[in-house]
Amino acid sequence: MKFKNSFWGYFQFYYSITGRRLVFSFSIGILVSVLDGISLAMFMPLLEATGDAAGNNSQQSLGHLHYVTDFIQALGFSLTTGTVLGIIVIIFIVKGFFKFIQLSYQVNTRHLFMKRVRNMLLNKLEALSYKGFLKLDSGRIHNTLTGEVSRLFSSMNYYFDAAQAAVMLGTYIVLAFLANFQFAILVAVGAGLSNFLYRKIYTTCKRIAMEISQQGNSFNSFLVQAIYNYKYLKSTNYLSNFSKKIRKVISETEMLNRKVGIYNAITASVKEPIIMLIVVLVIQVQLHYSGANLTSILLSLLLFYRSLNYLMTVQSYWQSFIQASSGITTVTSIINEMEMNKEVTASNPFHTFRDKISIKNLVFSYGSNRVLNNVSLDIPKNKTIAFVGESGSGKTTIANIVSGLIQPNEGEILVDNYPLKDYDLNSYRSKIGYISQEPVIFNDNIFNNITFWDEPTPENLKKFWEIVELASLTQFINGLEDKELTALGDNGTLISGGQKQRISIARELYKNVEILILDEATSALDSETEKVIQDNIDKLHGTYTILIIAHRLSTIKKADTIYLLDKGNVLEYGDFEQMLQTSKRFKRMVALQEM
Numbered sequence: 001m002k003f004k005n006s007f008w009g010y011f012q013f014y015y016s017i018t019g020r021r022l023v024f025s026f027s028i029g030i031l032v033s034v035l036d037g038i039s040l041a042m043f044m045p046l047l048e049a050t051g052d053a054a055g056n057n058s059q060q061s062l063g064h065l066h067y068v069t070d071f072i073q074a075l076g077f078s079l080t081t082g083t084v085l086g087i088i089v090i091i092f093i094v095k096g097f098f099k100f101i102q103l104s105y106q107v108n109t110r111h112l113f114m115k116r117v118r119n120m121l122l123n124k125l126e127a128l129s130y131k132g133f134l135k136l137d138s139g140r141i142h143n144t145l146t147g148e149v150s151r152l153f154s155s156m157n158y159y160f161d162a163a164q165a166a167v168m169l170g171t172y173i174v175l176a177f178l179a180n181f182q183f184a185i186l187v188a189v190g191a192g193l194s195n196f197l198y199r200k201i202y203t204t205c206k207r208i209a210m211e212i213s214q215q216g217n218s219f220n221s222f223l224v225q226a227i228y229n230y231k232y233l234k235s236t237n238y239l240s241n242f243s244k245k246i247r248k249v250i251s252e253t254e255m256l257n258r259k260v261g262i263y264n265a266i267t268a269s270v271k272e273p274i275i276m277l278i279v280v281l282v283i284q285v286q287l288h289y290s291g292a293n294l295t296s297i298l299l300s301l302l303l304f305y306r307s308l309n310y311l312m313t314v315q316s317y318w319q320s321f322i323q324a325s326s327g328i329t330t331v332t333s334i335i336n337e338m339e340m341n342k343e344v345t346a347s348n349p350f351h352t353f354r355d356k357i358s359i360k361n362l363v364f365s366y367g368s369n370r371v372l373n374n375v376s377l378d379i380p381k382n383k384t385i386a387f388v389g390e391s392g393s394g395k396t397t398i399a400n401i402v403s404g405l406i407q408p409n410e411g412e413i414l415v416d417n418y419p420l421k422d423y424d425l426n427s428y429r430s431k432i433g434y435i436s437q438e439p440v441i442f443n444d445n446i447f448n449n450i451t452f453w454d455e456p457t458p459e460n461l462k463k464f465w466e467i468v469e470l471a472s473l474t475q476f477i478n479g480l481e482d483k484e485l486t487a488l489g490d491n492g493t494l495i496s497g498g499q500k501q502r503i504s505i506a507r508e509l510y511k512n513v514e515i516l517i518l519d520e521a522t523s524a525l526d527s528e529t530e531k532v533i534q535d536n537i538d539k540l541h542g543t544y545t546i547l548i549i550a551h552r553l554s555t556i557k558k559a560d561t562i563y564l565l566d567k568g569n570v571l572e573y574g575d576f577e578q579m580l581q582t583s584k585r586f587k588r589m590v591a592l593q594e595m
Helices: 007-018 020-041 043-051 058-074 081-127 130-135 138-179 181-228 230-235 239-290 294-324 326-340 395-402 425-429 446-451 458-470 474-478 497-510 527-539 576-582 584-594
Strands: 356-366 369-380 384-388 410-415 432-436 515-519 545-549 561-566 569-574
Touching: 007 020, 007 081, 007 138, 007 326, 020 081, 020 138, 081 138, 081 326, 130 326, 138 181, 138 294, 138 326, 181 239, 294 326, 356 395, 369 395, 369 410, 369 545, 369 569, 384 395, 395 515, 395 545, 432 497, 446 458, 446 497, 458 474, 458 497, 497 527, 561 576, 561 584, 569 576, 569 584, 576 584
Parallel strands: 384 545, 384 561, 432 515, 515 545
Antiparallel strands: 356 369, 356 410, 561 569
16 A cells, blocks of 8 residues: 555545545535635625615625625515525525535545554454464564554544635635735735744644554554563563563653644734734735725625634644644554565365375574475375474474465475465465463353354254364363353463363364364473373374474374474484384483483
8 A cells, every 4th residue: 555645645545445436526525615705704794785775885895795685586585584594594504514415425434534544454354364473573473463554544534624624614715805905915925924834733733643653563562572571571570670661661752742732832822912913914915005895894804714723723723733633643564564574375265185294305494593494205095193302393384374374485385286386375374273371261161162153053052062072172161050051261371281282182073174283282280281182182183284393292192293303404303102113212302201
C-alpha cells in the first residue's frame, strides 16, 4: 500500500479501501454545503428586497446576489415576508434531508473502512511466513492491530470532517465575493497570511505523532513481555525493575501528548482574535478609502464571518488529522512488510500421504550459523521417529522444516516422492499436530480448547468424548462440576501441567491429524505425570506418524527409529536396543540419565 503526503494522496489512499462510496459521500457533502450556504445567504438578500419594494437600492446593497431575488421574481413569486420565510424553511428542510443521508452514509462508509483494514491486516498476518513473523516485533503487531488501526480510523474521520468544512468554507467565500468582492479579497488575503502561522505547528505535530506511534510500539512490546513472563518477573522481584521501563515509555509518551495539547491550545486561542483583527482592519479600509456601501459590507461580513468560522474548523480538523495520520504510515508500513515476507505456497491441496516423507540432502543456516549439514532420512507413515542430541544439534529445525514453517537453503522434502513445495502448505499443515514443552491452552472451557470452537452438535460431542478417552481425560473431566464446560483460565492456570499436555494432544487428535510432532513434550513434567503422557503417546503408536524431539531418552524406548544428531549431522540411527549396542555415545547418554 502506498500514499502521498497530500490532500489528494490521502484521498487516493482512502479510496483504495472504500471505493466509490468515498466519492458519493463527498458529492453529497458538497450538495449539503451549497444548500447550507444558500439558506443563510438568501436570508438577508430576500429580507432586504422585501423591505425595498422598489428595489432601487437592493442591487447596490446585495452585490451580485440580487440575481437570487431576480430569479425568484422571474418564477412569478412576489417578494413578501411570507414568501421569503417559506423559501427559507423549504431550503432548510431539503438541507436537513440530505444531511441525514450524508451522515448515515458516512457511518456505513467508516464501518466498512474499519472492517476492511482490520481484515486486511489479519489476512496479511495469516499469509505471513514464519521466518517473516520472527522479523516483526510482537508489540508492534499488537499496537498496529489495536491502537494504530483506531488512529487510522480517526484520521479518516478528521479527513472527512476537514473536507466537509473546506467545502462549506468555499461555498461561503464564493457567496461573500458575490456580495462584495473587494471586501472578500482583502479578508481572504489576510486569512491566507494568517495560515502561515500554523504551518510550523502542523509540521511539528506530525513529527510528534510519529514519535507517539513508535512509543506505542515500545509500550505494547514491553507490556506483552511483562504479561507473558509475569511468573518469572514476580518470583524474582524483577517486575519492579521491568515496570520502570514501562513507566519510562508512558512518561515519554505523555510528554509528547502534552506538547501536542499545548500546540492545540495555541492554535485554538489565537485563531479567532487574529481573524477578527483582520476583519476590523478590512472594514476600516473599505469605509474610509473605497467608500463601500455599509449594507453590502455587513452582508459580506456575515457570509465571510461564517466562512472564517469554517476556516478555523478546517484548521482544527486538519491539525487533528495530522496528529492521527501517523496511523496511515504505521499501518501501511507493516502491511507492506508483511506482504514482502508472505509465505510462498503452491495451490495443489494436500490430502494424505501413503508411504513416507523423505528428507534429501537438507542444508539450513541461520545467517552464517549452519544448523543442518546435508541431512538425509526417511519418515515412514505411522512410524514413530525420535531425534536426540545436544541443544543446537538441529532437532527442532528438522521438525520446523517437516511442518513447512521454514524452507531449507538446499535440499528438499518429498512426500511420497512429490516435493512438499508443490503442495498448498496450509492444507498440509492441517494434517499436522504440534505439541511443545509449553502446551497452548486458550482462556476458555475444555470443550472449546479441544474442538477449537466447533459447534456442540451431537456428532461433534460424540467425537469429542472419543478423543477424550483416547487422551486419557475421561475420568478427569467427569470429576469436574462443569464437566467439559469447565473454564481453564489464562494459559491453563487452573489445571496441572500434565492435564494441559493431554488437552493439547486431544486438540490435535480431534482435527484428524496424520503427523504428530512432540517437541520436548514431557521435559517439564514430573516423572509420574510424564509416564501418564508417555502411555498416551504409546497408545497412538502405529496409528499416527509421530516425530519426537526428546532429551529424556526413557520416553523414546518404543520409537521405531532414533536419529542421533550432532552439529547438524546424523551420526547414527536405529531402534533403542540397536543404538545401545552400536552407539557408544548414545549408550553414554542413557547411562548419564539413569544415574
